Amino acid sequence: MxxxxxxxxxxxxxxxxxxxxxxxxxxxxxxxxxxxxxxxxxATSQQQQQQEKNIIEIAAGGGNYSAPYTMFIPEKVEVNVGQTVNWYNPTDVGEPHTVTFVMDNSTMAGVVSPLAVSNVTTFAALPPNSNNEPIIIPGQNGTNTVIAVNARTFNPVAIDSSGNVEFMNPNANYTMDGTEKYVNSGWFLPKGMEQQFPGAGNTFTVTFEKPGTYNYLCILHPWMTGSITVR
Known part of the structure; x- marks a missing residue:
């Protein structure tokens, strides 16, 4: 039985x-x-490979067409001096984000770039001395195309302690020495969707060389904030 x-x-x-x-x-x-x-x-195998390279990954946004979300994951990260952080955009929809460090409040930049034209060749930021610069695309026969989007928001850029402006290529790999006034990733989108905004990238990488806490935000979604604490 x-x-x-x-x-x-x-x-x-x-x-x-x-x-x-x-x-x-x-x-x-x-x-x-x-x-x-x-x-x-x-850890996943991809995460493990990144850890072996001493790189910390942070997602900027996420979700899909019906439920995109605007936050950095994780929002707070601790790293060692000399360690590298990489931001990427995993969203299923072409939603751009930025990673923007504003160490000097006077360098806070807007999305658009108000400007005044004094003659056919000169543009002046409004208000004067603000962190604004239009995107100017040279054309044929001396004709330029002016796009009133702030180039210092759309493009990767760093402003040093002396006020010198350095533009970088999309998907920039930047070394932060802690003396900068302003560091911006430029607009970056999910991989393969960059063509929606020509000139945009899909990652931003920073290596931190000085201890301290570095707060940042997405200029396009100001409630998106994060911080990197460097030990």
Missing amino acids: TNKSSLPIFTVGFGIMTSMVLISSLSLLYGTESWGNDVYVF
Whole structure:
């Protein structure tokens, strides 16, 4: 006669063995930590590769067409001097973001660039001495196209302690020495969607060389804020 009470035990035992095989497989792929009888998978292979390179990854935004969200994940990060942080945009929709460090409040920049034209070749920022600069695209026969989007918001740029402005290429890799007044990533979108805003990138990378706390925001979504604490 079959002992029916043993069947559930076999089923449970098989389930436990299956789970152990699955966890063991994950351990080989990702790496694990264990506390007592619990096993936790702590990294994907991509994250593990980035950790080995000493790079911290931060997502700027996320979600999809029906439910995009505007926040940095994680919002607060601690790193060591000389460590690198990389921001990327994982959103499924072409929603641009920026990573903007404003160390001098007078360098806060807007999205648009108000300007005044004194003659056919000269443009002046409004208000005077503000952190604004229109995008000027040279054309044929001396004709320029002026786009009233702030170039110091749209493009990667750094302003040093003396007020010197340095523009960088999209997907810039910048070394922060802690004396800057303003550092901006430029607009960056999910990979493959950059063509929606020609000249935009999809990542921004900063290596921090001086201890301190560096607060930043997305100029396009000012409620998106984050901080990097450098030890």
